[in-house]
Amino acid sequence: xxxxxxxxxxxxxxxxxxxxxxxxxxxxxxxxxxxxxxxxxxxxxxxxxxxxxxxxxxxxxxxxxxxxxxxxxxxxxxxxxxxxxxxxxxxxxxxxxxxxxxxxxxxxxxxxxxxxxxxxxxxxxxxxxxxxxxxxxxxxxxxxxxxxxxxxxxxxxxxxxxxxxxxxxxxxxxxxxxxxxxxxxxxxxxxxxxxxxxxxxxxxxxxxxxxxxxxxxxxxxxxxxxxxxxxxxxxxxxxxxxxxxxxxxxxxxxxxxxxxxxxxxxxxxxxxxxxxxxxxxxx
Amino acid sequence: xxxxxxxxxxxxxxxxxxxxxxxxxxxxxxxxxxxxxxxxxxxxxxxxxxxxxxxxxxxxxxxxxxxxxxxxxxxxxxxxxxxxxxxxxxxxxxxxxxxxxxxxxxxxxxxxxxxxxxxxxxxxxxxxxxxxxxxxxxxxxxxxxxxxxxxxxxxxxxxxxxxxxxxxxxxxxxxxxxxxxxxxxxxxxxxxxxxxxxxxxxxxxxxxxxxxxxxxxxxxxxxxxxxxxxxxxxxxxxxxxxxxxxxxxxxxx
Amino acid sequence: xxxxxxxxxxxxxxxxxxxxxxxxxxxxxxxxxxxxxxxxxxxxxxxxxxxxxxxxxxxxxxxxxxxxxxxxxxxxxxxxxxxxxxxxxxxxxxxxxxxxxxxxxxxxxxxxxxxxxxxxxxxxxxxxxxxxxxxxxxxxxxxxxxxxxxxxxxxxxxxxxxxxxxxxxxxxxxxxxxxxxxxxxxxxxxxxxxxxxxxxxxxxxxxxxxxxxxxxxxxxxxxxxxxxxxxxxxxxxxxxxxxxxxxxxxxxxxxxxxxxxxxxxxxxxxxxxxxxxxxxxxxxxxxxxxxxxxxxxxxx
Numbered sequence: 001x002x003x004x005x006x007x008x009x010x011x012x013x014x015x016x017x018x019x020x021x022x023x024x025x026x027x028x029x030x031x032x033x034x035x036x037x038x039x040x041x042x043x044x045x046x047x048x049x050x051x052x053x054x055x056x057x058x059x060x061x062x063x064x065x066x067x068x069x070x071x072x073x074x075x076x077x078x079x080x081x082x083x084x085x086x087x088x089x090x091x092x093x094x095x096x097x098x099x100x101x102x103x104x105x106x107x108x109x110x111x112x113x114x115x116x117x118x119x120x121x122x123x124x125x126x127x128x129x130x131x132x133x134x135x136x137x138x139x140x141x142x143x144x145x146x147x148x149x150x151x152x153x154x155x156x157x158x159x160x161x162x163x164x165x166x167x168x169x170x171x172x173x174x175x176x177x178x179x180x181x182x183x184x185x186x187x188x189x190x191x192x193x194x195x196x197x198x199x200x201x202x203x204x205x206x207x208x209x210x211x212x213x214x215x216x217x218x219x220x221x222x223x224x225x226x227x228x229x230x231x232x233x234x235x236x237x238x239x240x241x242x243x244x245x246x247x248x249x250x251x252x253x254x255x256x257x258x259x260x261x262x263x264x265x266x267x268x269x270x271x272x273x274x275x276x277x278x279x280x281x282x283x
Numbered sequence: 284x285x286x287x288x289x290x291x292x293x294x295x296x297x298x299x300x301x302x303x304x305x306x307x308x309x310x311x312x313x314x315x316x317x318x319x320x321x322x323x324x325x326x327x328x329x330x331x332x333x334x335x336x337x338x339x340x341x342x343x344x345x346x347x348x349x350x351x352x353x354x355x356x357x358x359x360x361x362x363x364x365x366x367x368x369x370x371x372x373x374x375x376x377x378x379x380x381x382x383x384x385x386x387x388x389x390x391x392x393x394x395x396x397x398x399x400x401x402x403x404x405x406x407x408x409x410x411x412x413x414x415x416x417x418x419x420x421x422x423x424x425x426x427x428x429x430x431x432x433x434x435x436x437x438x439x440x441x442x443x444x445x446x447x448x449x450x451x452x453x454x455x456x457x458x459x460x461x462x463x464x465x466x467x468x469x470x471x472x473x474x475x476x477x478x479x480x481x482x483x484x485x486x487x488x489x490x491x492x493x494x495x496x497x498x499x500x501x502x503x504x505x506x507x508x509x510x511x512x513x514x515x516x517x518x519x520x521x522x523x524x525x526x527x528x529x530x531x532x533x534x535x536x
Numbered sequence: 537x538x539x540x541x542x543x544x545x546x547x548x549x550x551x552x553x554x555x556x557x558x559x560x561x562x563x564x565x566x567x568x569x570x571x572x573x574x575x576x577x578x579x580x581x582x583x584x585x586x587x588x589x590x591x592x593x594x595x596x597x598x599x600x601x602x603x604x605x606x607x608x609x610x611x612x613x614x615x616x617x618x619x620x621x622x623x624x625x626x627x628x629x630x631x632x633x634x635x636x637x638x639x640x641x642x643x644x645x646x647x648x649x650x651x652x653x654x655x656x657x658x659x660x661x662x663x664x665x666x667x668x669x670x671x672x673x674x675x676x677x678x679x680x681x682x683x684x685x686x687x688x689x690x691x692x693x694x695x696x697x698x699x700x701x702x703x704x705x706x707x708x709x710x711x712x713x714x715x716x717x718x719x720x721x722x723x724x725x726x727x728x729x730x731x732x733x734x735x736x737x738x739x740x741x742x743x744x745x746x747x748x749x750x751x752x753x754x755x756x757x758x759x760x761x762x763x764x765x766x767x768x769x770x771x772x773x774x775x776x777x778x779x780x781x782x783x784x785x786x787x788x789x790x791x792x793x794x795x796x797x798x799x800x801x802x803x804x805x806x807x808x809x810x811x812x813x814x815x816x817x818x819x820x821x822x823x824x825x826x827x828x829x830x831x832x833x834x835x836x
């Protein structure tokens with residue numbers, strides 16, 4: 001009797017162990033398949049016309065490359081200083097228990113949880129309708145800036161908190177003001193982490209599409225003439241091509257986008273390691 | 284001695300929240316002497332030297348009453364410029380805390396804070412400070428290298444040089460050798476003895492031998508009070524208070 | 537000299553205000569989002585009447601803006617993808633925790649982190665060129681590949697990286713002594729992992745579930761590419777339908793008047809739903825460290 005129960009137990013746990021290993025294999029297969037299939041399907045169609053040609057009968061992603069670049073520049077120009085400044089305020093001027101810092105944290109967390117399509121609606125209501133910009137890169141860029149802000153604040157805060165208190169004390173003891181301590185000691189010491197977080201934010205910008213569909217207009221065939229003109233991005237092009245009968249170009253643009261995002265991630269990790277090393281070794 | 288004290292503390296009480304860390308402290312510290320603060324952990328000796336450059340301001344919930352004057356000015360009076368105070372009262376910490384930048388930039392930090400930008404002037408200050416700290420020979424060929432590459436003892440002497448570069452009049456040392464090996468400790472002690480010709484030095488130490496070796500005066504702290512204060516020889520040879528005697532003979536602490 | 541210090545003090549004060557305004561920016565942005573969404577959506581809801589707004593008919597031409605079909609589709613997709621994703625992800629995390637070669641853990645983790653950053657249109661494209669044809673040819677009886685199952689499969693793959701890494705962190709955060717204690721009592725490796733460590737990591741696993749629910753509800757582009765897009769009540773796993781998010785994106789190009797207001801209103805619904813998720817997530821997160829701290833205290 002006892003033996004039977006014991007046997008059943010052993011079987012049950014062997015099954016669970018097997019299930020977990022099978023799940024590992026299945027997950028890796030599924031995730032690997034995403035990359036492999038996109039590459040297989042698209043890499044043969046990545047060519048000069050697609051990348052840099054004029055948009056004619058044959059589509060090109062040149063407008064999207066420029067659009068993506070502009071969006072990155074606009075979003076970072078706003079989110080980087082505001083995000084870093086906000087993190088500085090939270091770590092250097094308030095303690096975590098103060099009411100203001102709690103309010104800011106709750107707001108940032110809420111912002112981080114809002115789906116991107118809702119950001120898109122907001123951007124649409126503000127920039128396209130209320131401010132009358134119509135569809136524009138600038139409107140999309142500002143909306144993206146708000147979306148990536150919480151990510152930058154959170155990771156910058158972590159980098160700032162990792163700077164040892166002893167360095168701040170050292171600076172104050174030499175007669176430095178708060179501002180000098182922040183700019184000459186704290187921020188340089190946290191630079192590695194901050195730069196990494198900004199690069200990851202660029203990854204988010206490049207990946208985003210739902211926000212842009214409502215704000216920049218998905219005009220895939222015209223080079224943006226200014227920041228106020230409508231435009232497109234790589235991710236939008238993938239969607240546009242796949243839903244407008246250009247499956248090859250969709251896959252090829254997918255390959256470009258995939259490579260870009262993987263490249264950005266690898267860069268961020270490598271830079272984080274490089275800049276993080278040695279600097280605070282003694283901290 | 285009829286010379287005016289450099290630091291004069293009168294009826295000083297310091298609270299961290301509800302905890303009273305200093306109790307009615309009175310002390311006069313004379314110029315060009317090394318004054319040692321000794322006592323068991325948590326007795327208030329570090330707290331007291333941190334009131335001399337108002338580093339306690341950084342501690343939340345810290346409140347101070349009484350008077351602390353330096354060169355005759357009450358440093359807790361309204362309108363005191365804390366940055367200027369800290370320029371005059373340099374500090375060296377328990378653990379060496381060089382900034383993760385070059386040796387040169389570390390020492391140039393305070394002069395730059397106070398508006399010295401010219402390279403020739405900075406070069407002069409850096410050489411002078413490093414020589415004062417006995418680090419010039421070891422560091423002169425690697426001024427542009429990261430200070431984190433120095434050994435612990437060298438880092439601490441760098442921190443001393445960095446403090447001296449601000450041209451202070453008083454140098455506070457908070458257990459400066461507690462993280463160092465005996466050889467580095469010896470070098471720092473020699474340094475303290477040399478530097479007192481130019482500066483007034485207050486040193487907090489755990490190590491009573493260190494106090495006898497380098498200090499002219501010693502104050503013994505217990506539970507936030509100064510139990511006894513006087514010439515170092517007197518304190519160690521014929522302590523007036525039973526508690527001091529117990530401590531220096533190793534019966535507690 | 538004195539003026540220099542006055543300048544420093546003034547600069548300190550100005551910079552403080554600048555940093556403060558940066559910090560307040562997030563709060564202001566959130567406020568703006570609420571104001572614009574509510575101003576754009578709530579009057580429309582009231583005008584249509586909540587009964588009609590949550591009705592089942594969406595037809596722009598007849599002026600019916602009932603979002604129920606989309607709400608139901610969203611719920612189906614979210615539930616199914618979370619079920620699939622969490623089951624697979626959790627077991628994967630368990631395998632990585634104890635039942636796989638030590639040397640594989642690092643590279644697998646890196647791969648998982650990398651995949652967490654891949655754009656959702658890529659997942660959508662994968663669904664379009666792999667999953668939908670596969671379903672159409674091999675699984676579906678009706679010959680339709682689009683629909684709830686396709687979207688759920690795409691989303692399940694998409695949320696996998698998040699679930700794996702959050703659950704693995706949760707498992708790793710359980711004190712080693714729990715595992716050792718169970719082994720010392722004669723439990724097998726498997727019994728210890730499933731009966732002791734996994735229950736101890738419960739709150740972290742719940743956090744992973746809430747995160748993946750959030751991503752599944754909010755995801756637009758990966759879904760829109762594989763769901764078909766007809767605004768009808770779902771009756772089958774293989775049928776062209778719309779979720780709340782894909783409804784907004786599909787209407788995006790023809791935004792004027794009432795349809796626009798209707799979309800903004802569904803945005804409001806979405807916003808409230810994610811707010812709810814957020815709150816439950818922070819409650820869970822608040823609970824997790826406390827449980828861990830208790831565990832550590834018990835450990836010493």
